[in-house]
Each structure stands twice: as C-alpha cells, then as structure tokens.
Amino acid sequence: MREPLPPDLFDEVCPTALSPVRVGDKWAAMILTCLADGPRRFSELRVPLRRVTPKVLTASLRALERDGLIARDETRAASGRRVEYRLTPLGESLLGPLEVVCGWVREHIDELLAARESFDAARERRTA
Amino acid sequence: MREPLPPDLFDEVCPTALSPVRVGDKWAAMILTCLADGPRRFSELRVPLRRVTPKVLTASLRALERDGLIARDETRAASGRRVEYRLTPLGESLLGPLEVVCGWVREHIDELLAARESFDAARERRTA
DNA sequence: CCGGATCCGATGTGATACTG
DNA sequence: CAGTATCACATCGGATCCGG
DSSP: OOSOOOTTTTTSSOOTTTOSEEESSTTHHHHHHHHTTSOEEHHHHTTTTTTSOHHHHHHHHHHHHHTTSEEEEEEEETTEEEEEEEEOHHHHHHHHHHHHHHHHHHHHHHHHHHHHHHHHHHHHHHHO | OOSOOOTTTTTSSOOTTTOSEEESSTTHHHHHHHHTTSOEEHHHHTTTTTTSOHHHHHHHHHHHHHTTSEEEEEEEETTEEEEEEEEOHHHHHHHHHHHHHHHHHHHHHHHHHHHHHHHHHHHHHHHO
C-alpha cells in the first residue's frame, strides 16, 4: 500500500474487455484491485488507470460507492483538497470471488482466445 | 436434465441486472445455468428465458459459442430440424466460479440494495 | 486537485415481422 | 423448429472543455 501503484499494472494482464466475466463497469474490477491493500487517492488511481479519463473514473467510483463497495473520504486543508477511496467491508468481501474469476480467466485465457480466433476464422470462410 | 426447465426459473431470483458481477452479456449466465445439467434445445431455452426475443437469444448463444463455452449440434431428420446446445469442458469449468459469484450475490444482495437506496436518497436530498 | 458539463459514436438490448 | 431482417432506443465509454 505504501508503494505507489505501477503505471503498467493493467497494461498486459487483466484484459477486462476480453474476459467474459465482468464486475461492474469496465474499470470497476481494476479499481477494487487497486484498493485491495489500502486506501488510495484519486490521483493515485489515475496512475495505473491512465487510459481512463477523469470523468469516467469518477463515474466508476460513484457507481462503486452507490453499491456500497467503496467509501469516499474527503478532507479539506490548507494544503488543498484530499480525497481518498477505500474498500468497505462489503467491498472487501467481494475480493475473494473476484480473485476466483480472475484465476479462471488467467487459467483459461488461452483457450478463450483460441476459440474466438477459430470461430471468427470459420465465419470468415463462410462469408467468403 | 430430463425434466423441462421451469418457466419461472429466473423470474424472481438471479436479478442479473442488479448484480455488480456479470458473465458475458445479459443472458449468458442464465444460459450456462440452464445447460449445467445437460444439453438443451433452442426452444427449451426459450421457456425459462421467455423474456428474451429469439434474435437476442441467438446473439447470446453465438457469443458463448464464439468463446468456446458452449457447442452447437445440429441434426436434420425427416421429423424436422433439431439444434442442441451443450456446455464444452471450458464452459463446465466456468460453472464453479459462476456459482461462487452467485453465492456472493445471494449473500449480499440485501446490503447492496440497501446501499443503493441510501445513496440515491442522499443524492435526492442534495438535489432538492 | 478533483472533478462537472456537454456532445458524440459505439455498443447492447428489444419489439415486430418474416423465413428456410 | 430455429432462427433472420429491420428498426428503434437506451446506455456506455470517451473527447473536449470548463469550474470550485
């Protein structure tokens, strides 16, 4: 948690768009993962999620907050504004199931991609 | 499996739209569940999934087939056409994780709905 | 620093009608 | 029986610009 999140955390792994299993919207699973080991600031989350615009990140965070999976803590000080997001107990309880499906995807992503390629190739042949 | 699928199988339970966890598109998880105990014909699937139009059901089945999760078997006979869908080994391997997330939803759906209601009520107050 | 406002294309979902 | 064709609509994700 003390360490900042690496910028390439989701660059290669976790191709959410490719997985048949989704948690919340496009970015929700990554957000939960980022919060698994402690609270994070908005700008901290933007590092690994650098391909998402602020607006969309806000929308995802709001949706997770609405579901009671994360909580938002805002503190105003002379140094400026500080907003932190953290998992609620409910959000933490979702980490287990989330890891189960992530494990499944990691284990079978090759079969999945091969099946798609094969299917698309067969369709291509039929169209041609 | 020999028994037909009950028409109200998904009427109350499994409010997929309410769950933050999704498998494939809107109907994919229900389809996999229907196929868990054996192959089913297109028209058999339409019984529990009576709120989905043929076009959308076809699209869902195609998507699952593309991912290699189900297989499509077509046989033509004098009695007419017969198309059956069944889980592939890959599809069967997904049943475990699927049940894990379904269990989580069953266990926490009340907290989830309460959180949403509370959040929306607070937002309502702010707007007013 | 942490967003909101606005616009827009892509995608998902569905009703209705029709077909090999 | 097992789908297709067409049209319509809502939501999602993103680009861009703006604000406290």
